[in-house]
Amino acid sequence: MKTVFKGKRVSSVLGILPETVSHFDDEVDNYTFPPKQTMKLKRVMGYDTHRMSKEDSFTSDFCKFGVKYLLDHDIVQKEEVGAIIVVSLSPDYFLPHISNTVQGDLGFGPDVLCLDIAQGCCGYLIGLMQAFLLLDHMPDKKVLVCNADVLSKKVSKRDRNDYPLAGDGGSVSVVENDPDATDIHFIMHMNGEKRDVLRIPAGGFKMPNTPETGELKDVGDGNLRALDHMHMDGAEVFNFVQTEAPPCIEETLEFAGRDKDSIEYYLFHQPNKFMVQKLREKIGVPAEKVPDDLVVKYGNTSGATIPMTLTDHFAKEMVEDVHPCCLSAFGSGLAWGTMIIDLGKMDFCELLESDL
Amino acid sequence: MSEIKAILSELRPEFNFDDSSNFIEDGYLDSFDIISLISTIEEKxxxxxxxxxxxxxxxxxxxxxxxxxxxxxxxx
Incomplete structure:
Protein backbone atom coordinates (compact mmCIF):
# COMPACT_ATOMS: atom_id res chain seq x y z
CA MET A 1 0.00 0.00 0.00
CA LYS A 2 1.31 3.42 -0.92
CA THR A 3 -0.84 6.45 -0.25
CA VAL A 4 -1.19 10.00 1.01
CA PHE A 5 -3.59 10.96 3.78
CA LYS A 6 -4.79 14.54 3.63
CA GLY A 7 -6.23 16.78 6.35
CA LYS A 8 -5.55 14.52 9.33
CA ARG A 9 -3.64 15.07 12.56
CA VAL A 10 -2.73 13.28 15.75
CA SER A 11 -3.90 15.72 18.42
CA SER A 12 -3.04 13.85 21.65
CA VAL A 13 -0.99 10.84 22.69
CA LEU A 14 -0.98 9.15 26.08
CA GLY A 15 1.53 6.38 26.85
CA ILE A 16 0.69 3.94 29.64
CA LEU A 17 3.21 1.97 31.71
CA PRO A 18 2.40 -0.92 34.00
CA GLU A 19 3.53 -0.54 37.60
CA THR A 20 5.64 -3.68 38.02
CA VAL A 21 9.33 -3.49 37.14
CA SER A 22 11.27 -6.69 36.42
CA HIS A 23 15.08 -6.64 36.45
CA PHE A 24 17.18 -8.62 33.99
CA ASP A 25 19.86 -9.19 36.64
CA ASP A 26 17.30 -11.06 38.75
CA GLU A 27 16.30 -13.30 35.82
CA VAL A 28 19.73 -14.50 34.71
CA ASP A 29 19.56 -17.69 36.78
CA ASN A 30 16.22 -18.66 35.16
CA TYR A 31 18.06 -19.51 31.96
CA THR A 32 20.03 -22.65 31.15
CA PHE A 33 22.97 -20.61 29.80
CA PRO A 34 26.06 -19.70 31.85
CA PRO A 35 25.29 -16.44 33.70
CA LYS A 36 28.51 -14.81 32.48
CA GLN A 37 27.55 -15.45 28.86
CA THR A 38 24.02 -14.14 29.45
CA MET A 39 25.26 -10.97 31.14
CA LYS A 40 27.32 -10.11 28.05
CA LEU A 41 24.04 -9.52 26.23
CA LYS A 42 22.87 -6.98 28.76
CA ARG A 43 24.59 -3.95 27.26
CA VAL A 44 24.45 -4.97 23.59
CA MET A 45 20.80 -5.97 23.47
CA GLY A 46 19.66 -3.39 26.01
CA TYR A 47 18.43 -5.83 28.65
CA ASP A 48 17.98 -3.99 31.93
CA THR A 49 14.47 -3.44 33.23
CA HIS A 50 11.12 -4.25 31.71
CA ARG A 51 7.57 -3.46 32.77
CA MET A 52 5.14 -6.30 33.32
CA SER A 53 1.37 -6.19 33.75
CA LYS A 54 -0.04 -7.58 36.97
CA GLU A 55 -1.62 -11.03 36.90
CA ASP A 56 -5.11 -9.53 36.79
CA SER A 57 -4.36 -6.65 34.36
CA PHE A 58 -5.27 -7.15 30.73
CA THR A 59 -5.35 -5.29 27.44
CA SER A 60 -8.81 -3.77 27.98
CA ASP A 61 -7.61 -2.41 31.34
CA PHE A 62 -4.79 -0.46 29.66
CA CYS A 63 -7.17 0.86 27.01
CA LYS A 64 -9.77 1.88 29.58
CA PHE A 65 -7.16 3.49 31.83
CA GLY A 66 -5.97 5.63 28.93
CA VAL A 67 -9.35 6.59 27.51
CA LYS A 68 -10.75 7.37 30.96
CA TYR A 69 -7.74 9.59 31.71
CA LEU A 70 -8.30 11.55 28.49
CA LEU A 71 -12.01 11.93 29.27
CA ASP A 72 -11.49 12.86 32.93
CA HIS A 73 -8.95 15.53 32.00
CA ASP A 74 -11.10 17.03 29.24
CA ILE A 75 -8.55 16.16 26.58
CA VAL A 76 -11.34 14.62 24.55
CA GLN A 77 -15.11 14.72 25.09
CA LYS A 78 -17.18 11.56 24.89
CA GLU A 79 -19.57 13.07 22.32
CA GLU A 80 -16.64 13.97 20.03
CA VAL A 81 -15.61 10.34 19.58
CA GLY A 82 -16.83 8.58 16.44
CA ALA A 83 -14.82 5.38 16.71
CA ILE A 84 -12.69 3.36 19.11
CA ILE A 85 -9.97 1.28 17.50
CA VAL A 86 -8.02 -1.24 19.59
CA VAL A 87 -4.88 -2.73 18.08
CA SER A 88 -3.56 -5.71 20.03
CA LEU A 89 -2.24 -9.26 19.84
CA SER A 90 -3.40 -10.10 23.36
CA PRO A 91 -7.20 -9.92 23.56
CA ASP A 92 -8.93 -10.48 26.90
CA TYR A 93 -11.13 -13.11 25.19
CA PHE A 94 -11.97 -14.35 21.70
CA LEU A 95 -15.30 -12.65 22.46
CA PRO A 96 -16.26 -9.99 23.48
CA HIS A 97 -14.13 -7.54 21.51
CA ILE A 98 -11.78 -5.26 23.42
CA SER A 99 -13.08 -2.10 21.76
CA ASN A 100 -16.65 -2.99 22.72
CA THR A 101 -15.48 -3.57 26.29
CA VAL A 102 -14.00 -0.06 26.32
CA GLN A 103 -17.17 1.37 24.81
CA GLY A 104 -19.49 -0.42 27.22
CA ASP A 105 -17.53 0.11 30.41
CA LEU A 106 -16.87 3.80 29.78
CA GLY A 107 -20.41 4.62 28.63
CA PHE A 108 -19.92 5.54 24.99
CA GLY A 109 -23.12 5.67 22.95
CA PRO A 110 -24.26 3.18 20.30
CA ASP A 111 -23.23 5.49 17.46
CA VAL A 112 -19.56 4.93 18.31
CA LEU A 113 -17.96 2.41 15.94
CA CYS A 114 -15.84 -0.24 17.68
CA LEU A 115 -13.09 -2.06 15.86
CA ASP A 116 -10.42 -4.53 17.02
CA ILE A 117 -7.35 -5.05 14.83
CA ALA A 118 -5.01 -7.98 15.46
CA GLN A 119 -1.61 -6.50 14.61
CA GLY A 120 1.69 -6.54 16.46
CA CYS A 121 4.87 -4.63 15.70
CA CYS A 122 3.29 -2.46 12.98
CA GLY A 123 0.19 -1.88 15.09
CA TYR A 124 0.65 1.85 15.53
CA LEU A 125 0.96 2.51 11.81
CA ILE A 126 -1.99 0.23 11.04
CA GLY A 127 -4.09 1.86 13.76
CA LEU A 128 -3.38 5.36 12.47
CA MET A 129 -4.05 4.22 8.90
CA GLN A 130 -7.47 2.88 9.91
CA ALA A 131 -8.27 6.05 11.84
CA PHE A 132 -7.37 8.26 8.86
CA LEU A 133 -9.60 6.15 6.61
CA LEU A 134 -12.55 6.32 9.02
CA LEU A 135 -12.22 10.08 9.49
CA ASP A 136 -13.02 10.58 5.82
CA HIS A 137 -16.48 9.26 6.70
CA MET A 138 -16.98 11.07 10.01
CA PRO A 139 -15.83 14.64 9.35
CA ASP A 140 -16.97 16.06 12.68
CA LYS A 141 -15.73 13.24 14.90
CA LYS A 142 -12.47 12.09 16.45
CA VAL A 143 -11.09 8.56 16.50
CA LEU A 144 -9.38 6.96 19.49
CA VAL A 145 -6.55 4.60 18.56
CA CYS A 146 -5.69 2.31 21.49
CA ASN A 147 -2.52 0.21 21.23
CA ALA A 148 -2.01 -2.19 24.11
CA ASP A 149 -0.47 -5.59 24.73
CA VAL A 150 0.22 -7.84 27.70
CA LEU A 151 2.32 -10.35 25.78
CA SER A 152 4.65 -10.98 28.73
CA LYS A 153 1.94 -13.41 29.86
CA LYS A 154 2.67 -15.46 26.73
CA VAL A 155 6.46 -15.67 27.04
CA SER A 156 8.35 -18.42 28.85
CA LYS A 157 10.42 -17.17 31.79
CA ARG A 158 12.99 -19.85 30.88
CA ASP A 159 13.41 -18.52 27.33
CA ARG A 160 16.43 -16.24 27.07
CA ASN A 161 15.62 -15.41 23.45
CA ASP A 162 12.27 -13.86 24.21
CA TYR A 163 11.71 -13.13 27.90
CA PRO A 164 14.30 -10.37 28.47
CA LEU A 165 12.65 -8.34 25.69
CA ALA A 166 9.08 -8.78 26.86
CA GLY A 167 7.29 -5.68 28.02
CA ASP A 168 3.67 -4.69 28.53
CA GLY A 169 2.10 -1.31 28.03
CA GLY A 170 -0.24 0.75 25.98
CA SER A 171 -1.16 4.07 24.44
CA VAL A 172 -4.19 6.01 23.34
CA SER A 173 -3.94 8.49 20.48
CA VAL A 174 -6.61 10.98 19.50
CA VAL A 175 -6.82 11.39 15.73
CA GLU A 176 -8.93 14.02 14.01
CA ASN A 177 -9.60 15.93 10.81
CA ASP A 178 -7.70 19.18 10.30
CA PRO A 179 -7.97 20.96 6.96
CA ASP A 180 -4.67 22.75 7.64
CA ALA A 181 -2.68 19.57 8.30
CA THR A 182 0.21 18.72 6.01
CA ASP A 183 0.03 15.57 3.89
CA ILE A 184 0.92 12.25 5.51
CA HIS A 185 2.85 9.86 3.28
CA PHE A 186 2.54 6.17 4.01
CA ILE A 187 3.94 2.94 2.59
CA MET A 188 3.12 -0.49 3.99
CA HIS A 189 4.37 -3.92 2.89
CA MET A 190 3.47 -7.46 3.95
CA ASN A 191 5.01 -10.90 3.39
CA GLY A 192 2.81 -13.74 4.60
CA GLU A 193 5.26 -16.38 3.42
CA LYS A 194 7.39 -15.47 6.44
CA ARG A 195 4.49 -15.43 8.92
CA ASP A 196 5.97 -18.11 11.20
CA VAL A 197 9.01 -16.01 12.09
CA LEU A 198 6.94 -14.56 14.95
CA ARG A 199 4.36 -16.94 16.34
CA ILE A 200 2.33 -18.31 19.22
CA PRO A 201 1.55 -21.84 17.98
CA ALA A 202 -1.16 -22.90 20.44
CA GLY A 203 -4.27 -21.20 21.74
CA GLY A 204 -6.36 -20.78 18.61
CA PHE A 205 -8.97 -23.12 17.15
CA LYS A 206 -6.39 -25.04 15.11
CA MET A 207 -4.26 -25.96 18.14
CA PRO A 208 -6.19 -25.32 21.36
CA ASN A 209 -4.34 -24.99 24.67
CA THR A 210 -3.95 -28.38 26.35
CA PRO A 211 -1.72 -29.68 29.15
CA GLU A 212 0.59 -30.93 26.38
CA THR A 213 0.89 -27.53 24.68
CA GLY A 214 1.77 -26.05 28.05
CA GLU A 215 4.76 -28.34 28.62
CA LEU A 216 8.13 -26.60 28.63
CA LYS A 217 10.60 -28.24 26.27
CA ASP A 218 14.17 -27.51 25.25
CA VAL A 219 13.68 -26.40 21.66
CA GLY A 220 17.24 -27.35 20.78
CA ASP A 221 19.02 -24.10 21.55
CA GLY A 222 18.96 -24.28 25.34
CA ASN A 223 15.75 -22.30 25.72
CA LEU A 224 12.76 -23.83 27.50
CA ARG A 225 9.52 -22.95 25.78
CA ALA A 226 6.00 -24.38 25.33
CA LEU A 227 3.71 -24.30 22.31
CA ASP A 228 1.56 -21.87 24.33
CA HIS A 229 4.39 -19.36 24.27
CA MET A 230 5.37 -16.63 21.88
CA HIS A 231 8.62 -16.96 19.96
CA MET A 232 10.50 -14.61 17.70
CA ASP A 233 13.20 -16.01 15.43
CA GLY A 234 15.63 -13.21 16.22
CA ALA A 235 18.12 -13.93 13.45
CA GLU A 236 15.40 -14.05 10.77
CA VAL A 237 13.79 -10.87 12.07
CA PHE A 238 17.15 -9.10 12.21
CA ASN A 239 17.99 -9.96 8.63
CA PHE A 240 14.49 -9.02 7.50
CA VAL A 241 14.71 -5.61 9.20
CA GLN A 242 18.18 -4.87 7.81
CA THR A 243 17.08 -5.85 4.31
CA GLU A 244 13.60 -4.39 4.06
CA ALA A 245 13.34 -1.42 6.43
CA PRO A 246 16.05 0.90 4.98
CA PRO A 247 14.71 0.88 1.39
CA CYS A 248 11.16 1.33 2.72
CA ILE A 249 12.26 4.40 4.69
CA GLU A 250 14.14 5.78 1.69
CA GLU A 251 11.17 5.17 -0.61
CA THR A 252 8.74 6.89 1.74
CA LEU A 253 11.04 9.90 2.20
CA GLU A 254 11.30 10.23 -1.57
CA PHE A 255 7.52 9.80 -1.92
CA ALA A 256 7.06 12.62 0.61
CA GLY A 257 9.64 14.81 -1.11
CA ARG A 258 11.70 15.05 2.06
CA ASP A 259 15.36 14.33 2.63
CA LYS A 260 16.78 12.50 5.64
CA ASP A 261 18.12 15.65 7.26
CA SER A 262 14.74 17.40 7.20
CA ILE A 263 13.30 14.79 9.55
CA GLU A 264 13.70 15.80 13.21
CA TYR A 265 12.73 12.53 14.89
CA TYR A 266 12.90 8.95 13.67
CA LEU A 267 10.54 6.87 15.78
CA PHE A 268 11.11 3.20 15.12
CA HIS A 269 9.47 0.11 16.48
CA GLN A 270 11.97 -1.20 19.05
CA PRO A 271 12.47 -4.99 19.17
CA ASN A 272 15.83 -4.51 20.91
CA LYS A 273 18.56 -1.89 21.16
CA PHE A 274 21.00 -3.67 18.84
CA MET A 275 18.50 -3.92 16.00
CA VAL A 276 17.56 -0.24 16.22
CA GLN A 277 21.21 0.84 16.33
CA LYS A 278 22.07 -1.24 13.27
CA LEU A 279 19.08 0.18 11.40
CA ARG A 280 20.10 3.72 12.33
CA GLU A 281 23.65 3.09 11.11
CA LYS A 282 22.27 1.66 7.88
CA ILE A 283 20.12 4.67 7.05
CA GLY A 284 22.80 7.07 8.27
CA VAL A 285 21.08 9.43 10.70
CA PRO A 286 22.51 10.79 13.97
CA ALA A 287 21.81 8.94 17.21
CA GLU A 288 20.08 11.93 18.83
CA LYS A 289 17.29 11.68 16.26
CA VAL A 290 16.63 7.99 16.92
CA PRO A 291 15.65 6.98 20.46
CA ASP A 292 16.68 3.36 21.10
CA ASP A 293 16.21 2.82 24.82
CA LEU A 294 12.62 1.65 25.11
CA VAL A 295 13.67 -1.98 25.55
CA VAL A 296 16.33 -0.92 28.07
CA LYS A 297 13.75 0.79 30.28
CA TYR A 298 10.40 -0.82 29.56
CA GLY A 299 10.74 -3.75 27.14
CA ASN A 300 9.31 -4.33 23.67
CA THR A 301 5.65 -3.36 23.99
CA SER A 302 4.64 -4.57 20.52
CA GLY A 303 2.44 -2.06 18.66
CA ALA A 304 2.75 0.52 21.44
CA THR A 305 6.52 1.05 21.09
CA ILE A 306 6.26 4.09 18.82
CA PRO A 307 3.73 6.10 20.85
CA MET A 308 5.48 5.13 24.09
CA THR A 309 8.82 6.32 22.68
CA LEU A 310 7.17 9.53 21.52
CA THR A 311 5.68 10.26 24.95
CA ASP A 312 8.83 9.17 26.79
CA HIS A 313 11.27 11.30 24.80
CA PHE A 314 9.43 14.16 23.15
CA ALA A 315 6.39 14.99 25.30
CA LYS A 316 7.32 18.64 25.73
CA GLU A 317 8.38 19.10 22.11
CA MET A 318 5.13 17.57 20.84
CA VAL A 319 3.03 20.16 22.68
CA GLU A 320 5.20 23.17 21.91
CA ASP A 321 5.83 22.96 18.18
CA VAL A 322 5.45 20.87 15.01
CA HIS A 323 8.18 18.40 14.06
CA PRO A 324 8.66 16.39 10.86
CA CYS A 325 8.77 12.76 11.93
CA CYS A 326 9.49 9.42 10.32
CA LEU A 327 7.61 6.54 11.94
CA SER A 328 8.78 3.10 10.87
CA ALA A 329 7.76 -0.33 12.09
CA PHE A 330 8.55 -3.92 11.17
CA GLY A 331 7.74 -7.35 12.53
CA SER A 332 4.90 -9.83 12.85
CA GLY A 333 3.24 -10.72 9.60
CA LEU A 334 5.83 -10.19 8.37
CA ALA A 335 4.94 -6.55 7.87
CA TRP A 336 6.93 -3.36 7.47
CA GLY A 337 5.98 0.21 6.81
CA THR A 338 6.92 3.86 7.11
CA MET A 339 4.88 7.01 7.68
CA ILE A 340 6.23 10.53 7.15
CA ILE A 341 4.08 12.79 9.30
CA ASP A 342 4.35 16.19 10.95
CA LEU A 343 3.64 15.66 14.64
CA GLY A 344 3.19 18.46 17.15
CA LYS A 345 1.10 21.30 18.54
CA MET A 346 -0.65 18.52 20.39
CA ASP A 347 -3.26 19.17 23.06
CA PHE A 348 -1.62 16.55 25.23
CA CYS A 349 1.42 14.24 25.15
CA GLU A 350 2.52 12.32 28.25
CA LEU A 351 3.73 8.95 29.46
CA LEU A 352 1.98 7.86 32.66
CA GLU A 353 2.58 5.04 35.09
CA SER A 354 -0.60 3.15 35.85
CA ASP A 355 -1.46 0.77 38.69
CA LEU A 356 -2.00 -2.05 36.16
CA MET B 1 44.11 -14.39 13.92
CA SER B 2 45.29 -14.91 17.51
CA GLU B 3 43.19 -11.93 18.61
CA ILE B 4 40.09 -13.51 17.08
CA LYS B 5 40.89 -16.79 18.82
CA ALA B 6 41.20 -14.95 22.12
CA ILE B 7 37.86 -13.15 21.60
CA LEU B 8 36.09 -16.43 20.82
CA SER B 9 37.65 -18.22 23.80
CA GLU B 10 36.51 -15.40 26.06
CA LEU B 11 33.00 -15.59 24.57
CA ARG B 12 32.55 -19.36 24.79
CA PRO B 13 35.34 -20.75 27.00
CA GLU B 14 33.76 -24.21 27.06
CA PHE B 15 34.65 -24.81 23.39
CA ASN B 16 37.98 -25.35 21.65
CA PHE B 17 37.31 -23.52 18.41
CA ASP B 18 40.37 -25.16 16.79
CA ASP B 19 38.36 -28.40 16.75
CA SER B 20 35.58 -26.97 14.58
CA SER B 21 35.44 -26.46 10.83
CA ASN B 22 32.12 -24.62 11.09
CA PHE B 23 31.39 -22.70 14.30
CA ILE B 24 27.70 -22.28 13.46
CA GLU B 25 26.87 -25.83 12.33
CA ASP B 26 28.80 -27.28 15.26
CA GLY B 27 26.78 -25.16 17.68
CA TYR B 28 29.74 -23.20 19.04
CA LEU B 29 28.10 -19.86 18.23
CA ASP B 30 24.39 -19.02 18.27
CA SER B 31 22.73 -15.83 17.11
CA PHE B 32 23.19 -14.15 20.48
CA ASP B 33 26.89 -15.06 20.52
CA ILE B 34 27.19 -13.43 17.11
CA ILE B 35 25.69 -10.22 18.48
CA SER B 36 28.13 -10.26 21.42
CA LEU B 37 30.97 -10.95 19.01
CA ILE B 38 30.02 -8.04 16.75
CA SER B 39 29.94 -5.71 19.72
CA THR B 40 33.42 -6.83 20.78
CA ILE B 41 34.78 -6.55 17.22
CA GLU B 42 33.36 -3.05 16.79
CA GLU B 43 34.95 -1.89 20.04
CA LYS B 44 38.30 -3.62 19.58
Missing part, protein backbone atom coordinates in the same frame (compact mmCIF):
# COMPACT_ATOMS: atom_id res chain seq x y z
CA UNK B 45 38.85 -2.70 15.93
CA UNK B 46 36.99 0.62 15.86
CA UNK B 47 34.75 -0.48 13.00
CA UNK B 48 31.02 -0.55 12.29
CA UNK B 49 29.81 -3.87 10.92
CA UNK B 50 27.11 -3.39 8.29
CA UNK B 51 23.83 -4.95 9.39
CA UNK B 52 23.56 -6.84 6.10
CA UNK B 53 26.88 -8.55 6.88
CA UNK B 54 25.51 -10.01 10.10
CA UNK B 55 24.74 -13.40 8.58
CA UNK B 56 25.88 -16.84 9.80
CA UNK B 57 28.31 -17.45 6.92
CA UNK B 58 30.49 -14.57 8.13
CA UNK B 59 31.03 -16.32 11.47
CA UNK B 60 31.69 -19.94 10.53
CA UNK B 61 35.52 -19.83 10.88
CA UNK B 62 38.46 -17.71 11.98
CA UNK B 63 39.04 -16.76 8.34
CA UNK B 64 35.43 -15.70 7.80
CA UNK B 65 35.52 -13.48 10.88
CA UNK B 66 38.86 -12.03 9.82
CA UNK B 67 37.46 -11.22 6.37
CA UNK B 68 34.44 -9.54 7.96
CA UNK B 69 36.69 -7.32 10.08
CA UNK B 70 38.73 -6.38 7.02
CA UNK B 71 35.58 -5.70 4.98
CA UNK B 72 34.38 -3.43 7.79
CA UNK B 73 37.62 -1.44 7.57
CA UNK B 74 39.61 -3.02 10.40
CA UNK B 75 43.04 -4.63 10.56
CA UNK B 76 42.56 -8.16 11.81
Missing amino acids: YGVVVDGLDIVPENFISYEAIENLIKKSGGNA
